[in-house]
Each structure stands twice: as structure tokens, then as C-alpha cells.
Amino acid sequence: MRGCRSQGMKRVLVVHFSQTGQLARVVRALVAPLSEAGDVQLVEEILRPRRPYPFPWPFWRFLDAMPESVLLEAPELEPLGVRPDEHFDLVVLAYQVWYLAPAGPATAFLKSDAGRALLRDRPVVTVIACRNLWLTAQETVQRLIRAAGGALRDNVVFTDRAGVLASFITTPRWLLTGKREGFFGLPPAGIADSDIATAGRFGRALLGALRAGRERGGAPLLAGLGAAPVDPRLIFSERAGRRAFAVWARLIRLAGPAGAWTRLPLLALFCAYLVTMILVVVPPSLLAQRLLAGR
Numbered sequence: 567m568r569g570c571r572s573q574g575m576k577r578v579l580v581v582h583f584s585q586t587g588q589l590a591r592v593v594r595a596l597v598a599p600l601s602e603a604g605d606v607q608l609v610e611e612i613l614r615p616r617r618p619y620p621f622p623w624p625f626w627r628f629l630d631a632m633p634e635s636v637l638l639e640a641p642e643l644e645p646l647g648v649r650p651d652e653h654f655d656l657v658v659l660a661y662q663v664w665y666l667a668p669a670g671p672a673t674a675f676l677k678s679d680a681g682r683a684l685l686r687d688r689p690v691v692t693v694i695a696c697r698n699l700w701l702t703a704q705e706t707v708q709r710l711i712r713a714a715g716g717a718l719r720d721n722v723v724f725t726d727r728a729g730v731l732a733s734f735i736t737t738p739r740w741l742l743t744g745k746r747e748g749f750f751g752l753p754p755a756g757i758a759d760s761d762i763a764t765a766g767r768f769g770r771a772l773l774g775a776l777r778a779g780r781e782r783g784g785a786p787l788l789a790g791l792g793a794a795p796v797d798p799r800l801i802f803s804e805r806a807g808r809r810a811f812a813v814w815a816r817l818i819r820l821a822g823p824a825g826a827w828t829r830l831p832l833l834a835l836f837c838a839y840l841v842t843m844i845l846v847v848v849p850p851s852l853l854a855q856r857l858l859a860g861r
């Protein structure tokens with residue numbers, strides 16, 4: 567993706583991390599029009615945690631990732647390939663959601679000195695690929711971008727089309743076993759290939775904006791494209807979940823650092839809480855909201 571810099575050339579930094587390759591596919595499809603353009607130099611920075619996350623996730627490790635994700639206690643990253651003082655006209659930051667918060671590597675980038683320097687005074691477009699709960703994570707990312715001195719200029723979201731309840735089964739199955747295909751009449755987990763195939767329209771819009779110099783203004787760069795549709799039915803449960811996760815995270819953190827066996831009893835309780843919420847609280851809450859919306 568690198569090329570030589572010349573007069574009039576716009577430089578775009580695209581930062582991402584992906585375990586299964588899903589987010590990498592989304593972001594590469596999105597920026598394809600930029601990498602094919604002769605007047606844009608695209609630089610790709612793949613975040614590499616010093617201690618790699620496992621995939622598929624062992625059950626306890628998956629639960630154990632919650633406190634640090636929610637409390638934004640970021641993992642250490644290998645040094646970035648780009649220099650912190652390099653100039654970019656636009657930064658595209660792609661991340662996935664872990665426990666209603668940005669995934670650890672993205673948090674690490676946003677909080678690191680190098681990441682903050684790269685974001686300072688820069689227009690930033692975020693790209694999210696997750697199951698479907700991304701609102702509170704994006705509020706956090708927006709805050710961290712602002713704290714670094716960057717300006718969030720748009721957000722593109724790709725979510726699982728399977729529906730809230732089906733993906734409560736298919737996503738954990740995928741993450742814990744690596745099996746992504748549909749089963750028992752349920753659809754496959756993850757972002758649909760057809761959605762990824764259309765990601766290039768956002769890249770084409772970004773290319774048009776860069777060519778017109780609109781990244782230097784203050785307006786959204788992807789207005790009118792429906793880049794981040796919000797499902798209002800999920801706002802209430804997501805905000806409530808975020809508050810509850812913060813309490814659990816602090817409690818479990820008191821029992822020891824990540825990986826400590828002393829956290830196991832509380833992680834087991836958290837797991838029971840999570841399953842109860844998913845089975846007992848979420849379905850009636852979705853039904854009530856559907857009924858209220860239909861009145």
C-alpha cells in the first residue's frame with residue numbers, strides 16, 4: 567500500500583487489527599478505491615499486541631478479557647511501523663468491539679504516545695465491524711480521539727445481519743470454537759460477504775472528499791451514505807449493559823490481574839449474570855420495545 571510521496575499526493579493512514587481477518591477484509595474493501603488511486607498514498611498499520619490474543623478463545627480467557635477491555639487497560643503493542651511525526655491527511659481507524667468497549671489493541675493505539683501523535687490535528691474516520699453493539703464503544707473512541715487532539719469526521723459500521731437473538735448464539739460459538747457456518751437453521755456468524763463487497767462505496771466517497779480538499783473542513787465526510795445506522799431498540803440495553811459491565815469489571819479487577827486464578831469465582835458469577843441477561847432480560851425488553859414502537 568506504500569508508494570512515493572509527490573506534489574498533490576494525499577496520504578492516508580489506515581490502522582487496524584483483526585483476529586479472524588474479518589475486520590481486515592472490511593477495511594481493505596473499504597479503502598480499495600484509495601489504494602487504486604494514483605493521487606493517494608495509503609499506509610497500512612496493523613496493530614500487533616505483544617502478547618497475542620488466542621483464536622478461537624478458550625472459554626475462561628474470553629471472559630477474562632472483559633475487565634481490562636471495559637476499564638480501557640490496554641495491552642502492550644509492538645512498536646508501530648510508521649513514525650509518530652509522519653504527516654497524514656486522513657486517518658482511518660478500524661476497530662472491533664469487545665464487551666461494549668473498543669477492542670484492546672485499538673484502545674492501546676488510542677492511548678499510546680505514538681497513536682496520539684498520529685491523531686493530533688488530524689481528521690479521523692472510524693470503521694467498526696462487530697456483532698451489533700457498537701454505540702457505547704464509539705462514544706469511548708470518540709472521547710479518546712478528541713483527547714488526542716484529533717477530529718472524528720465520520721464513522722462506518724458493519725454489523726452481523728443475523729438479528730440480536732440469533733447472533734447471541736452464533737457469535738460466541740464462532741469466537742469460542744472457530745466455527746462460523748450456520749447451524750440448526752441459524753445463519754452464519756459475522757458480517758455478510760455481500761456487505762463487505764459494497765464497502766468500496768465509502769472509500770470512493772473518501773477519495774472524492776480528499777480530491778476536493780474536504781478533509782480540511784469540519785463537515786462529515788460520508789454524509790448521506792447511511793454509514794452508521796443506529797438501531798434505537800438497542801440503545802437502552804447497551805447503555806444499561808455498559809454500566810453493569812463497569813461494576814463487574816472493577817469487582818473482578820480487585821480479585822487480581824488478568825490471568826490470575828483468583829478471578830475465576832467472580833468470572834463464573836459474571837458468566838451466570840451474562841447468560842441470565844441474554845436469556846431472561848433481553849428478549850422481553852426487545853419485545854416490549856417492538857410493541858411500544860407499533861402502537
Ligand SMILES: Cc1cc2nc3c(=O)[nH]c(=O)nc-3n(C[C@H](O)[C@H](O)[C@H](O)COP(=O)(O)O)c2cc1C
Nearest residue numbers: 584585586588589662663664665666696697698699
Ligand atoms: C472478547 C470479545 C468480546 C466481544 N464483545 C462484543 C460486543 O460487546 N459487541 C459486539 O457487537 N461484538 C462483540 N464481539 C465481536 C467482535 O466485535 C468481532 O465482531 C469479532 O471478534 C470478529 O472480529 P475480528 O475477527 O475482525 O477480530 C466480541 C468479540 C470478542 C473476541
